[in-house]
Amino acid sequence: MVELADLQKIFLGHLQGQSTPITNYVTKEQPGLAIYANAYQQRLTEALDGDYPCLGLLLGDAQFNQLISDYIVHHPSSDPSLRWFGQYLPAFIREQVHYQSMPIVAELAEWEWRLRLAFDAAGSEIAVIDHVQQLTAEQWPTLQLELVPSLQIVSWQTNAVAVWQALEQQQTPPAIVEERTDWIIWRKGLVTNFRSVHKDERVALELSLQGHNFASLCEQLCQWHEPDVVATRVVQLLQQWLNDELIRKVISH
Amino acid sequence: MKKIFHGFGLGLRKDYYSEILATQPAVDWFEIISENYFVDGGKPLYFLDAIREQYPIAMHGVSLSIGSTDPLNKHYLKNLKSLADRINPIFISDHLCWTSVGGINSHDLLPLPYNEASIKHIVERINFVQDYLGRQILLENLSSYVSFAESDMTEWDFVSDVVERADCMLLLDINNIYVSARNHHFDPLDYLKGVPAQRVMQHHLAGHSDYGDYIIDTHDAPVVDPVWQLYKVAAELFGPVSTMIERDDNMPTFSELLAELNYARTLAEPIYSQQQASVVLPVTSRYQFTSTIPSVGVQEQHYG
Ligand SMILES: [Fe+2]
Numbered sequence: 001m002v003e004l005a006d007l008q009k010i011f012l013g014h015l016q017g018q019s020t021p022i023t024n025y026v027t028k029e030q031p032g033l034a035i036y037a038n039a040y041q042q043r044l045t046e047a048l049d050g051d052y053p054c055l056g057l058l059l060g061d062a063q064f065n066q067l068i069s070d071y072i073v074h075h076p077s078s079d080p081s082l083r084w085f086g087q088y089l090p091a092f093i094r095e096q097v098h099y100q101s102m103p104i105v106a107e108l109a110e111w112e113w114r115l116r117l118a119f120d121a122a123g124s125e126i127a128v129i130d131h132v133q134q135l136t137a138e139q140w141p142t143l144q145l146e147l148v149p150s151l152q153i154v155s156w157q158t159n160a161v162a163v164w165q166a167l168e169q170q171q172t173p174p175a176i177v178e179e180r181t182d183w184i185i186w187r188k189g190l191v192t193n194f195r196s197v198h199k200d201e202r203v204a205l206e207l208s209l210q211g212h213n214f215a216s217l218c219e220q221l222c223q224w225h226e227p228d229v230v231a232t233r234v235v236q237l238l239q240q241w242l243n244d245e246l247i248r249k250v251i252s253h
Numbered sequence: 254m255k256k257i258f259h260g261f262g263l264g265l266r267k268d269y270y271s272e273i274l275a276t277q278p279a280v281d282w283f284e285i286i287s288e289n290y291f292v293d294g295g296k297p298l299y300f301l302d303a304i305r306e307q308y309p310i311a312m313h314g315v316s317l318s319i320g321s322t323d324p325l326n327k328h329y330l331k332n333l334k335s336l337a338d339r340i341n342p343i344f345i346s347d348h349l350c351w352t353s354v355g356g357i358n359s360h361d362l363l364p365l366p367y368n369e370a371s372i373k374h375i376v377e378r379i380n381f382v383q384d385y386l387g388r389q390i391l392l393e394n395l396s397s398y399v400s401f402a403e404s405d406m407t408e409w410d411f412v413s414d415v416v417e418r419a420d421c422m423l424l425l426d427i428n429n430i431y432v433s434a435r436n437h438h439f440d441p442l443d444y445l446k447g448v449p450a451q452r453v454m455q456h457h458l459a460g461h462s463d464y465g466d467y468i469i470d471t472h473d474a475p476v477v478d479p480v481w482q483l484y485k486v487a488a489e490l491f492g493p494v495s496t497m498i499e500r501d502d503n504m505p506t507f508s509e510l511l512a513e514l515n516y517a518r519t520l521a522e523p524i525y526s527q528q529q530a531s532v533v534l535p536v537t538s539r540y541q542f543t544s545t546i547p548s549v550g551v552q553e554q555h556y557g
Binding site: 001002003004005007008009011012015024025026027028031032033035036039040043044047076077078079080081082083085118119120121122123149150187190 | 360
């Protein structure tokens with residue numbers, strides 16, 4: 001008599017390709033056991049194929065299949081929803097010695113994952129230009145911005161996004177080069193958006209996320225701009241963010 | 254839970270979101286895969302809410318893992334409950350199976366040994382889930398590919414015992430009965446006759462892949478004729494039961510699915526009408542001859 005808990009562990013071990021005594025506990029071995037083991041691999045593989053289509057194109061079938069079968073072994077699914085199964089793949093790639101000399105692989109994987117995150121991230125209310133136009137001169141310095149929950153800010157060491165865009169459109173990707181770039185990803189309505197940002201915009205967004213106010217943004221952006229024009233630059237960013245629907249709420253005191 | 258007939262439904266799949274909203278097809282209800290909507294926002298919830306405004310929705314889960322020996326996943330149950338609060342579903346269902354153990358999810362519907370120990374284990378867990386959700390759930394029979402040496406009863410006796418003792422309802426998948434009958438060499442009619450009719454709340458119909466010696470439940474093809482024949486027997490045995498077609502792969506046009514669903518209607522509805530006609534009126538009801546007589550237990554219908 002085998003305890004149910006033990007039987008389930010043995011069965012799962014079989015699905016995961018381990019050598020187990022499962023045949024002692026089933027009355028009809030074939031092809032049923034193989035059907036379950038194949039289905040396990042296939043379902044998880046399909047989930048990763050769906051989450052990382054361009055990574056597959058970048059690596060080619062042989063390398064991609066090797067990567068995902070290793071991932072399936074090292075990161076079995078811990079979430080009831082397949083939606084989250086692939087979440088550790090970018091980190092897993094970074095741990096692989098084989099990929100450490102090719103930073104684009106992890107960056108492109110992380111890019112694809114982050115686009116997925118924006119796709120079903122929480123929505124929110126959106127601030128409109130009227131909120132800003134009503135502000136008095138005294139209110140501007142303490143003005144704070146709450147940004148939309150789908151916003152993500154990322155920096156790459158390579159031209160991962162250019163390569164991703166080409167692969168996505170089934171075109172020949174450009175040569176892989178080292179190139180420091182900053183990007184934002186967010187969802188506008190139901191559509192996932194991304195664009196590159198200059199260093200000063202990146203910092204302004206990060207500061208806003210941390211709760212810094214308009215005066216503080218101006219102060220920090222003096223790294224890139226003369227004091228007499230820095231406020232104009234921050235207002236220009238603010239307008240851009242309103243157009244992009246990046247601002248959830250304008251908080252004035 | 255009274256046995257309520259909601260008519261004929263289809264699985265809600267993202268391929269059809271826009272078409273459903275644009276054309277408002279004559280489907281009585283849609284069934285979602287609950288886990289697909291355990292997200293914070295974006296298209297999935299947008300379309301779900303929009304379609305919910307026009308159609309009743311049934312919630313069908315794949316990861317409750319009611320038969321697992323892991324503790325029930327409270328976070329999962331919380332997600333399930335908040336989705337139910339959001340859409341007020343006509344049914345909440347999952348499978349009579351286990352999907353995870355040791356915190357690892359197989360994302361497959363795995364069978365259990367059919368014996369008293371399994372029944373006792375599952376019944377306790379169903380009780381917990383039903384208390385937590387504050388309503389009855391439906392559990393679905395599986396397609397299976399192995400039999401366990403520890404089993405000492407038929408699948409239908411196992412299923413019947415579980416739903417009776419846990420006081421839950423049964424989502425009887427007619428295709429799964431056919432698939433398992435072929436794989437395990439039993440008579441599907443014994444199965445249909447062996448389950449408690451008053452607990453059969455919903456049917457699934459689907460296609461499969463037939464390899465001769467065995468069948469795999471793939472949901473990627475039309476329903477086959479032997480399954481339609483079994484469905485007719487089910488209609489005779491169980492009376493009006495909310496029925497839907499599951500299609501998850503090799504997706505056809507929506508109108509093809511609708512045609513398949515209407516075929517289900519044309520098979521079941523004549524049988525249901527005959528059952529209604531054959532209800533014998535008690536003497537005290539002789540002044541009600543002109544009113545429609547619902548068959549026993551039928552509370553509500555949605556057509557159109
Ligand atoms: Fe089913």
